[in-house]
Amino acid sequence: MPGSPSYRVVVIGAGFGGIGMGIALRRAGIDDFVIVDKCDGPGGTWRDNTYPGAACDVPAHLYSFSFRPGRWSGRFPPQREILAYLCDLAEENGLDPHLRPGSGVTACRFDEGRARWDVTLADGSTIQAGAVVSAVGQLNRPALPDIAGRGDFTGPSWHSARWDHGTGLAGLRVAVVGTGASAIQFVPEVAKTAAHVDVYQRTPPYVLPKTDRRYGGAEQSFYDRFPVVRKADRLRIFLYGELLTSGFVLSPKLLAGPMQLWRRQLNSQIADPALRAKCVPDYVMGCKRVLFSNDWYPALARPNVDLVTEPIERIAADGMVTADGITRHADAIIYGTGFQTLDFLAPMAVTGLRGRRLDQTWHEGAEAYLGISVAGFPNFFMLYGPNTNLGGNSILYMLEGQIRYVAAALRALESEGLGWIDVRPEVQQAFSTWVSASSRTSVWESGCHNWYTTDSGRNTNNWPDHTFLYRHRVRRFDLGRYRAMPKPPVPAGVGRA
Numbered sequence: 001m002p003g004s005p006s007y008r009v010v011v012i013g014a015g016f017g018g019i020g021m022g023i024a025l026r027r028a029g030i031d032d033f034v035i036v037d038k039c040d041g042p043g044g045t046w047r048d049n050t051y052p053g054a055a056c057d058v059p060a061h062l063y064s065f066s067f068r069p070g071r072w073s074g075r076f077p078p079q080r081e082i083l084a085y086l087c088d089l090a091e092e093n094g095l096d097p098h099l100r101p102g103s104g105v106t107a108c109r110f111d112e113g114r115a116r117w118d119v120t121l122a123d124g125s126t127i128q129a130g131a132v133v134s135a136v137g138q139l140n141r142p143a144l145p146d147i148a149g150r151g152d153f154t155g156p157s158w159h160s161a162r163w164d165h166g167t168g169l170a171g172l173r174v175a176v177v178g179t180g181a182s183a184i185q186f187v188p189e190v191a192k193t194a195a196h197v198d199v200y201q202r203t204p205p206y207v208l209p210k211t212d213r214r215y216g217g218a219e220q221s222f223y224d225r226f227p228v229v230r231k232a233d234r235l236r237i238f239l240y241g242e243l244l245t246s247g248f249v250l251s252p253k254l255l256a257g258p259m260q261l262w263r264r265q266l267n268s269q270i271a272d273p274a275l276r277a278k279c280v281p282d283y284v285m286g287c288k289r290v291l292f293s294n295d296w297y298p299a300l301a302r303p304n305v306d307l308v309t310e311p312i313e314r315i316a317a318d319g320m321v322t323a324d325g326i327t328r329h330a331d332a333i334i335y336g337t338g339f340q341t342l343d344f345l346a347p348m349a350v351t352g353l354r355g356r357r358l359d360q361t362w363h364e365g366a367e368a369y370l371g372i373s374v375a376g377f378p379n380f381f382m383l384y385g386p387n388t389n390l391g392g393n394s395i396l397y398m399l400e401g402q403i404r405y406v407a408a409a410l411r412a413l414e415s416e417g418l419g420w421i422d423v424r425p426e427v428q429q430a431f432s433t434w435v436s437a438s439s440r441t442s443v444w445e446s447g448c449h450n451w452y453t454t455d456s457g458r459n460t461n462n463w464p465d466h467t468f469l470y471r472h473r474v475r476r477f478d479l480g481r482y483r484a485m486p487k488p489p490v491p492a493g494v495g496r497a
């Protein structure tokens with residue numbers, strides 16, 4: 001709206017994507033931007049997920065920006081170190097004055113006449129921008145299960161991404177719903193002090209050994225002194241990830257090695273054949289996210305932990321009732337049930353050319369050219385958008401490629417004197433056709449229930465090829481793939497914002 005604060009770029013989200021974008025903007029000499037976030041500070045995933053045992057599962061030498069290595073306490077540092085790394089990055093790069101926390105975006109509307117986006121915040125105020133970069137991630141809206149009676153439970157309950165640190169679990173009977181990436185990190189920690197833990201499992205995950213170890217001071221100094229060694233480790237981790245990816249996108253037969261590792265770990269860590277049988281997945285490795293842990297199976301084998309595979313029928317005031325009619329008492333319930341991943345960008349209402357709504361455009365599932373641009377939504381770019389999640393490598397590798405691409409697009413807008421650019425529909429269509437064809441033969445569309453596919457089984461979240469090929473595709477911004485419109489004339493007597 002005319003009169004509201006105006007920026008060249010509004011970045012939505014202050015996680016790795018938003019912070020990385022801010023750094024790239026500053027390096028490109030663009031200072032006229034703001035990074036808004038609905039929460040109270042930077043960090044995204046690493047601000048929200050404070051559960052015991054929270055850590056990355058891609059080694060931090062790769063799960064960090066290539067241009068700024070971290071000084072990590074170990075191969076898989078805990079959440080607080082990753083959060084501190086992100087906050088340091090923001091400070092070192094002078095981003096703090098650009099950050100505007102507590103500013104959830106509810107709507108973005110493009111005004112073709114002014115070639116500007118009007119961005120509406122939760123408090124009703126509006127800011128204007130020449131371009132919008134959405135960096136809202138794929139994993140920040142917790143998903144709670146639709147189980148009858150969930151509201152009837154009288155004890156404390158919470159989602160793993162909203163951990164209630166005020167409620168101690170020592171000596172309590174705890175019910176954990178879900179056995180995904182977060183649960184396998186917090187259950188071993190909770191089980192150490194809880195009186196009893198019932199873990200409710202719908203489908204078992206494949207759990208591979210985690211090559212975790214601490215870095216001593218001497219080793220950290222060694223990495224600092226010889227950065228090439230850290231880079232070599234980065235490359236090694238990347239190549240291992242690409243090897244896993246080969247199995248996911250070319251043929252599961254290539255996963256014979258990881259399958260052997262998984263089976264050996266399961267057999268050596270769980271002696272009870274009945275419990276072991278409950279831990280054997282009935283789907284192809286990779287269809288659901290492959291997990292890494294050395295203490296998941298030992299935790300399940302503890303005398304104070306039960307793995308319950310009977311479906312939950314309902315939640316009662318004091319516990320869980322399973323389909324076999326058994327009620328298991330619980331003092332607290334923790335939902336390790338993941339995130340709402342399919343309705344990208346929700347709940348923001350994004351309106352592009354001729355009043356077109358993005359959620360309606362995506363009614364059969366999200367899609368975007370390179371996961372970044374959608375035809376009909378000019379000067380609107382996404383980081384970690386549709387089909388850019390990974391099953392076997394570091395998201396930061398994807399984000400770095402996207403950030404560079406978007407920075408180049410913004411530079412092109414300026415250097416070519418353009419009002420807006422909009423990806424050509426035929427370019428997006430050709431890309432989407434390729435994504436669909438490649439996804440069809442990937443493990444993600446092999447029939448299991450996972451968070452990457454829509455109800456109709458279409459993969460909208462994962463990149464369906466090797467990761468390096470994504471970076472190859474985004475290596476340069478090609479203006480020819482976009483419709484380009486000149487800047488609208490400035491009305492007499494009005495300065496250009």
Ligand SMILES: Cc1cc2nc3c(=O)[nH]c(=O)nc-3n(C[C@H](O)[C@H](O)[C@H](O)COP(=O)(O)OP(=O)(O)OC[C@H]3O[C@@H](n4cnc5c(N)ncnc54)[C@H](O)[C@@H]3O)c2cc1C
Binds near residue numbers: 384
């Ligand atoms: C527990 C956990 C562990 C993970 N471990 C790994 C790992 O080891 N390796 C890996 O590659 N990936 C991992 N991931 C995936 C992780 O999400 C990405 O690696 C990365 O952190 C994504 O960064 P992002 O900035 O794109 O999104 P996020 O970190 O999710 O940040 C998005 C930001 O946008 C803000 N936001 C959202 N909507 C709005 C709105 N409407 N208005 C304003 N602000 C908004 C949010 O508050 C948030 O701060 C993990 C995810 C989780 C949940």
